[in-house]
Amino acid sequence: MTRPINIAVLGATGSIGRQTLDVIDRNPARFKLFGLTEGVRSTNREAPYFVHGQAGEPEFDTKVEAMVTDPRCDLVVVAIPGARALSPTMSALRAGKEVALATKEVLVMAGALVMKLAGEKGIRPVDSEHSAIWQCLWGEERANVRRLIVTASGGPFWARPELDLDQVTVEQALNHPRWSMGPKVTVDSATLMNKGLEIIEAHHLFGLPLDAISVCIHPQSVVHSLVEFVDGSLKAQLGRPDMRLPIAVALAYPDRLPGAVPPTSISELSGLEFHDLDETRFPSVRLAREAAAKGGGHPAVLNAANEEAVNAFLAGEIPFSGIVSAVERALGAFPGCGGTLEEILQADSWARSYVRQQDGIRPVG
Ligand code: MG
Numbered sequence: 394m395t396r397p398i399n400i401a402v403l404g405a406t407g408s409i410g411r412q413t414l415d416v417i418d419r420n421p422a423r424f425k426l427f428g429l430t431e432g433v434r435s436t437n438r439e440a441p442y443f444v445h446g447q448a449g450e451p452e453f454d455t456k457v458e459a460m461v462t463d464p465r466c467d468l469v470v471v472a473i474p475g476a477r478a479l480s481p482t483m484s485a486l487r488a489g490k491e492v493a494l495a496t497k498e499v500l501v502m503a504g505a506l507v508m509k510l511a512g513e514k515g516i517r518p519v520d521s522e523h524s525a526i527w528q529c530l531w532g533e534e535r536a537n538v539r540r541l542i543v544t545a546s547g548g549p550f551w552a553r554p555e556l557d558l559d560q561v562t563v564e565q566a567l568n569h570p571r572w573s574m575g576p577k578v579t580v581d582s583a584t585l586m587n588k589g590l591e592i593i594e595a596h597h598l599f600g601l602p603l604d605a606i607s608v609c610i611h612p613q614s615v616v617h618s619l620v621e622f623v624d625g626s627l628k629a630q631l632g633r634p635d636m637r638l639p640i641a642v643a644l645a646y647p648d649r650l651p652g653a654v655p656p657t658s659i660s661e662l663s664g665l666e667f668h669d670l671d672e673t674r675f676p677s678v679r680l681a682r683e684a685a686a687k688g689g690g691h692p693a694v695l696n697a698a699n700e701e702a703v704n705a706f707l708a709g710e711i712p713f714s715g716i717v718s719a720v721e722r723a724l725g726a727f728p729g730c731g732g733t734l735e736e737i738l739q740a741d742s743w744a745r746s747y748v749r750q751q752d753g754i755r756p757v758g
Contacts, residue, residue, distance in 0.1 A: 400470060404496075412436065414426065414469050416653070427460075454480065471495060476693075499665035500598065501693075526543075526595060526620055538601065540621040545583075551612070580706060592678065615631050616665060618683075633654060638654045672692075690740025692730070723747050
């Protein structure tokens, strides 16, 4: 392409959004900011499309629809947190746009529908683990892939078995040892629900069965994930924990951006550790697997119940350990439904009201 790629950034004021603007700004010959959405904070940017507000508000949704379906728009970066990202992602895909997806909830809720809309070209993952797997799969035959191994830092509590998870504060949960991210995904990293969601995300992105996707704890967050092939070979993608790299990979594909992040020196690679996940202390991955295996509205219930419970924890309404138990109760009570968009959205609302009405949501102390 001779002209710069026109990029729309949905969720430009969040952590991924701001880093995406940074990648765009540093590569003006390749990328042009075509449009953006911002919430409470301001980006002080100028672009042909500028949408202020929150997804779900009618005026916001109408303007975003116009932006992502505009014939001049080439690529849409989806970085609106949570379930609200689903509708604009589907609009962009229906309009035939390339989509770089940071919001894993979109695939967790409606992976089958979304991947069908994406068709042959697929979706460009921005999530660091999925970017790693994507890069490992470039040039490989899918039939030669045996297993995906998604790495997890373990969050702030994995290495502290003495810690009572009922007593963990919001501040402790938001203090991630490796990655700087938004509050929702940081809490999800602490509960390990982030890995549960990422297994479902990988299942849809790469079309592998759930039992061919495993999780391992890798506290250094240097190996971003691995692929095992039928001949026994393992391929991994490594680098510093810096989201500007997966963002650059997604924006520049199939090219690579020189100097996207500082190179990793070999000396930084010493002392890499890998551990099995303790699923008794952190049951989120098991819950996610079970929800995905049941299919229909179950993954949407997992996701929505988790979003509500994380918000309740951040608001001081429930203890940290109450997040995963709220999700488990919601999944246990959900009567089940099919997998149309309407049914998925109904499952999402059902889970939100269920969690909010549950006695599990109680004031702390
Ligand atoms: Mg991730």
